[in-house]
Amino acid sequence: MAQPTEPSPMSPEPFEPSGSDHPALHPSITNVPVTPGVHLTGKSAYIEPSDTKSNSQLPFNPDTASPGPSWSANSYFADRQTTDKGGNPTQAAAGEQSKQEVAQKLSTTPDAAMKHDLADTDPRAAHPGLNLSGRIITATFAVPYNIGYSKGNDWELEPRRGTSALFDSFSYLASSSSPWNHTLVGWTGEISASESAATLATQPPMNKAAAPIPVDSKNPMPVPQPPLGLHIGRNDREQLEKQLERDHGGKIVPVWLVDEVDEGKDEYIVKDQSRWRTFAEHELYTLFHYKQNEPEDGRAARKSWADYYRMNKLFADKILDIYKPGDIIMVHDFYLLLLPSLLRQRLPNIYIGFFLHVPFPSSEFYRCLSRRKEILEGVLGANMIGFQSYSYSRHFSSCCTRILGFDSSAAGVDAYGAHVAVDVFPIGINAASTHRQAFDDPEIDERINGIREMYAGKKIIVGRDRLDAVRGVVQKLQAFEIFLERYPQWQGKVVLIQVTSPSSLHTDRGENAREKFVNNISDLAAKINGTYGSLDFTPVRHFPQYLSREEYFALLRLADIGLITSVRDGMNTTSMEYVICQKDNHGPLILSEFSGTAGSLTSALHINPWDMGGVADAINTALELSDSEREKQHTQLYNHVVSNNVQSWTNNYLKKLMINLSAFDQSFATPALDRAKLLSQYRQAKKRLFMFDYDGTLTPIVKDPSAAIPSDRVIRTLKTLAADPNNSVWIISGRDQAFLDFYMGHIPELGLSAEHGSFMRHPRSQDWKNLTEKTDMSWQKDVVRVFQAYTDKTQGSFIEHKKIALTWHYRRADPEFGVHQARECQSVLEKTVAKKYDVEVMTGKANLEVRPRFVNKGEIAKRLVLDYGDQPGDAPEFVLCLGDDFTDEDMFRSLRQSKLPADHVFSVTVGASSKQTLASWHLVEPADVISCISLLNGSADAGNAGAVAVVEGFIPESRI
Numbered sequence: 001m002a003q004p005t006e007p008s009p010m011s012p013e014p015f016e017p018s019g020s021d022h023p024a025l026h027p028s029i030t031n032v033p034v035t036p037g038v039h040l041t042g043k044s045a046y047i048e049p050s051d052t053k054s055n056s057q058l059p060f061n062p063d064t065a066s067p068g069p070s071w072s073a074n075s076y077f078a079d080r081q082t083t084d085k086g087g088n089p090t091q092a093a094a095g096e097q098s099k100q101e102v103a104q105k106l107s108t109t110p111d112a113a114m115k116h117d118l119a120d121t122d123p124r125a126a127h128p129g130l131n132l133s134g135r136i137i138t139a140t141f142a143v144p145y146n147i148g149y150s151k152g153n154d155w156e157l158e159p160r161r162g163t164s165a166l167f168d169s170f171s172y173l174a175s176s177s178s179p180w181n182h183t184l185v186g187w188t189g190e191i192s193a194s195e196s197a198a199t200l201a202t203q204p205p206m207n208k209a210a211a212p213i214p215v216d217s218k219n220p221m222p223v224p225q226p227p228l229g230l231h232i233g234r235n236d237r238e239q240l241e242k243q244l245e246r247d248h249g250g251k252i253v254p255v256w257l258v259d260e261v262d263e264g265k266d267e268y269i270v271k272d273q274s275r276w277r278t279f280a281e282h283e284l285y286t287l288f289h290y291k292q293n294e295p296e297d298g299r300a301a302r303k304s305w306a307d308y309y310r311m312n313k314l315f316a317d318k319i320l321d322i323y324k325p326g327d328i329i330m331v332h333d334f335y336l337l338l339l340p341s342l343l344r345q346r347l348p349n350i351y352i353g354f355f356l357h358v359p360f361p362s363s364e365f366y367r368c369l370s371r372r373k374e375i376l377e378g379v380l381g382a383n384m385i386g387f388q389s390y391s392y393s394r395h396f397s398s399c400c401t402r403i404l405g406f407d408s409s410a411a412g413v414d415a416y417g418a419h420v421a422v423d424v425f426p427i428g429i430n431a432a433s434t435h436r437q438a439f440d441d442p443e444i445d446e447r448i449n450g451i452r453e454m455y456a457g458k459k460i461i462v463g464r465d466r467l468d469a470v471r472g473v474v475q476k477l478q479a480f481e482i483f484l485e486r487y488p489q490w491q492g493k494v495v496l497i498q499v500t501s502p503s504s505l506h507t508d509r510g511e512n513a514r515e516k517f518v519n520n521i522s523d524l525a526a527k528i529n530g531t532y533g534s535l536d537f538t539p540v541r542h543f544p545q546y547l548s549r550e551e552y553f554a555l556l557r558l559a560d561i562g563l564i565t566s567v568r569d570g571m572n573t574t575s576m577e578y579v580i581c582q583k584d585n586h587g588p589l590i591l592s593e594f595s596g597t598a599g600s601l602t603s604a605l606h607i608n609p610w611d612m613g614g615v616a617d618a619i620n621t622a623l624e625l626s627d628s629e630r631e632k633q634h635t636q637l638y639n640h641v642v643s644n645n646v647q648s649w650t651n652n653y654l655k656k657l658m659i660n661l662s663a664f665d666q667s668f669a670t671p672a673l674d675r676a677k678l679l680s681q682y683r684q685a686k687k688r689l690f691m692f693d694y695d696g697t698l699t700p701i702v703k704d705p706s707a708a709i710p711s712d713r714v715i716r717t718l719k720t721l722a723a724d725p726n727n728s729v730w731i732i733s734g735r736d737q738a739f740l741d742f743y744m745g746h747i748p749e750l751g752l753s754a755e756h757g758s759f760m761r762h763p764r765s766q767d768w769k770n771l772t773e774k775t776d777m778s779w780q781k782d783v784v785r786v787f788q789a790y791t792d793k794t795q796g797s798f799i800e801h802k803k804i805a806l807t808w809h810y811r812r813a814d815p816e817f818g819v820h821q822a823r824e825c826q827s828v829l830e831k832t833v834a835k836k837y838d839v840e841v842m843t844g845k846a847n848l849e850v851r852p853r854f855v856n857k858g859e860i861a862k863r864l865v866l867d868y869g870d871q872p873g874d875a876p877e878f879v880l881c882l883g884d885d886f887t888d889e890d891m892f893r894s895l896r897q898s899k900l901p902a903d904h905v906f907s908v909t910v911g912a913s914s915k916q917t918l919a920s921w922h923l924v925e926p927a928d929v930i931s932c933i934s935l936l937n938g939s940a941d942a943g944n945a946g947a948v949a950v951v952e953g954f955i956p957e958s959r960i
């Protein structure tokens with residue numbers, strides 16, 4: 001089988017970032033001072049990490065194996081660049097086998113599926129309008145090192161375990177193969193006091209019943225801190241910043257999260273370091289994996305939320321320190337969900353992409369989150385939000401609709417006047433690096449031989465998971481037990497090697513839960529071994545420990561079956577590494593359908609981990625597959641993993657982000673109403689016409705239509721406007737006469753039109769004119785019959801009977817089901833009643849309306865313009881027309897078709913700038929409409945709009 005290729009290096013265009021002009025930072029909510037920004041120039045070189053060879057004995061004996069180095073930490077270092085931007089060799093190039101040699105070797109592989117054409121993946125050239133600086137600033141929770149502190153000395157930096165795919169993506173962006181200039185911003189992570197390293201050896205094992213837990217000196221477990229905390233002075237902080245920038249390539253800028261600051265000594269005091277994880281891991285990670293915590297002390301919850309907010313805020317501060325216009329900010333994962341909005345508040349036009357690496361739950365689960373609104377609003381500050389699988393993106397959009405009331409579709413969410421794209425990007429691994437690590441080390445071959453000898457004649461099933469209930473290790477053991485019982489012919493012939501590595505996630509408060517969990521797994525293994533084992537054979541080998549890189553790849557290569565039973569998992573990269581490692585062996589992969597990976601690895605044997613019998617059957621099926629079937633399955637999986645690698649994932653994401661940034665560029669969207677222009681035109685005109693829709697324009701849409709009554713401020717503002725003899729003010733609504741009379745009929749200067757143009761009441765008149773008098777109304781009973789049928793089958797919906805128009809409301813029904821039912825109902829009406837009678841079926845905000853076709857709001861607008869006279873000299877010199885829904889588009893159309901000069905007409909839709917409309921301008925919400933009218937009235941009550949009046953010199957500054 002062919003080997004995966006590295007992306008071929010390209011010579012990127014030199015990018016000269018433009019000067020920094022970020023505005024003054026907002027006062028921080030905390031007293032923690034922000035470390036001055038690190039000024040970065042060019043790409044720096046990566047340094048060869050310290051010896052990564054394990055000192056484990058050969059052959060692999062899991063009971064005695066030393067944890068060794070940080071193979072799984074990531075390959076942030078594995079693919080470090082070997083030349084700088086100018087093509088000069090860096091220190092990393094001096095390694096025993098340079099990356100370039102390997103890349104060259106791999107890139108000559110004649111396998112078209114593995115070719116990676118970078119020329120096709122540099123998205124910048126296609127979007128010159130975006131004015132990109134060529135820099136990407138990535139925000140990720142923690143830097144890719146475990147950091148050790150010893151006062152006055154160099155800091156200890158050891159590669160961090162886990163999230164290898166993500167670190168590989170950063171590594172790629174930082175490498176000379178990528179056209180981007182990359183800076184990584186991350187928390188220092190838990191800083192350990194180097195002095196306390198000796199205490200590591202005395203850490204208690206997680207599972208007292210199990211084999212001794214090997215100590216991994218390179219990746220320590222959390223260590224007790226000095227009781228008074230770590231005191232880190234300015235020189236030491238600067239030293240770490242220099243070390244991270246200078247020595248470790250890819251430009252890393254640390255975020256300091258500290259408990260106190262000693263201003264006098266200029267020291268940061270670090271005490272409780274776990275606090276920065278608590279909300280993200282205990283609340284979000286848990287809930288996003290469909291687990292709920294026991295109810296707990298509300299004060300603890302408030303504190304962890306405050307820490308989460310503060311952490312996000314400090315990330316925003318740090319990023320703004322180094323930001324330059326045209327930079328792209330890439331934010332990763334559930335630790336930083338508030339960061340996009342915190343950045344956007346300060347730089348409205350900043351380019352932000354967000355990617356969630358874990359699952360996003362269904363709205364039924366998500367809505368249990370206490371901070372459900374804040375989290376959604378936080379992430380909606382991004383321009384594009386990426387998910388691992390389609391179902392996660394669908395859940396997210398649905399939550400935005402159900403919890404925030406925002407319009408959403410498969411393409412994204414309309415939030416606060418902007419379109420936020422939502423898309424799916426299943427992450428891949430660095431296939432070439434994995435291949436190299438797994439196959440280019442003779443030590444791994446020796447280990448494989450040793451283990452094979454140990455289990456001679458047996459089939460080996462391998463499971464490797466993090467110690468976390470969502471990985472489904474208990475389910476795996478239960479299924480294995482059923483397998484041995486149901487298929488006795490395999491007893492004594494199959495062994496399950498399960499490695500469960502400690503997790504740094506603080507999902508459970510206290511160690512007890514974790515210990516209980518490990519003990520549970522060990523008890524289950526002991527039970528199976530007691531029933532099906534013998535003196536010389538143990539069917540389940542469970543190892544609660546870290547593995548060295550060599551052990552890990554040896555296991556994945558020698559396995560006969562890979563078994564993954566996660567009950568919830570964003571993306572399982574072990575399964576992809578297994579596929580690469582099985583290049584020659586073609587071992588089948590059994591994969592949980594609850595892993596995001598299942599959607600990508602479609603040729604794996606998919607199982608439901610809760611159906612233990614089903615998993616047992618799948619194990620048997622996998623064992624009995626013929627060689628040709630194994631090869632066929634594996635080839636498909638292999639090709640997928642190789643071609644959907646982390647480099648193509650990174651490029652695809654950025655490419656899509658560029659497309660979205662361009663597509664939703666303000667030049668394509670409806671611009672925000674130019675208040676200065678509006679005010680200036682208003683001031684110049686003596687004859688003015690106003691046409692306001694009511695629901696969604698003057699008042700917000702609420703659950704119960706009868707509760708949408710005009711506020712005092714709305715009434716006052718309208719009264720003032722209409723009192724000006726130069727103004728003619730009309731409310732043109734779908735509401736009936738009774739409603740309009742009751743709430744606005746007492747303002748004699750107002751003109752009213754009810755039921756979408758069916759009735760008119762002129763200013764200073766009490767009489768309503770019926771424009772539909774001679775119309776046949778027999779269509780009404782047919783419409784009521786259809787509406788009634790849908791009311792019966794749509795809980796919460798109801799019919800509003802007006803004199804002429806009929807409205808079916810579903811705003812109290814389930815929002816998504818309501819939309820579905822409305823579509824169906826509309827289609828039925830269009831195929832029946834609308835064919836028989838001259839009526840129009842219209843979609844409104846969570847409603848459907850039917851009225852005679854010849855009356856509509858556009859006809860009223862036309863009539864009013866004509867009443868004034870649309871000839872030069874008579875025509876109104878200023879027209880402002882506002883509406884929010886489909887029925888208001890008729891007014892905008894009429895105005896476009898009128899002979900009025902375009903710059904005297906302001907047609908304004910209320911809603912997102914991305915909305916399809918005939919209006920020339922947009923305002924986000926009804927409150928903006930009122931503040932605009934207040935502005936015209938010269939009112940000090942004009943809110944933000946008042947600033948415009950001051951700038952234009954219409955209102956004295958003292959009145960704002």
Ligand SMILES: O=P(O)(O)OC[C@H]1O[C@@H](O)[C@H](O)[C@@H](O)[C@@H]1O
Nearest residue numbers: 693694695705733734735800807
């Ligand atoms: O045209 P407007 O003012 O936006 O009103 C649209 C609809 O809004 C609903 O809330 C009313 O119940 C309907 O009767 C009305 O037709």
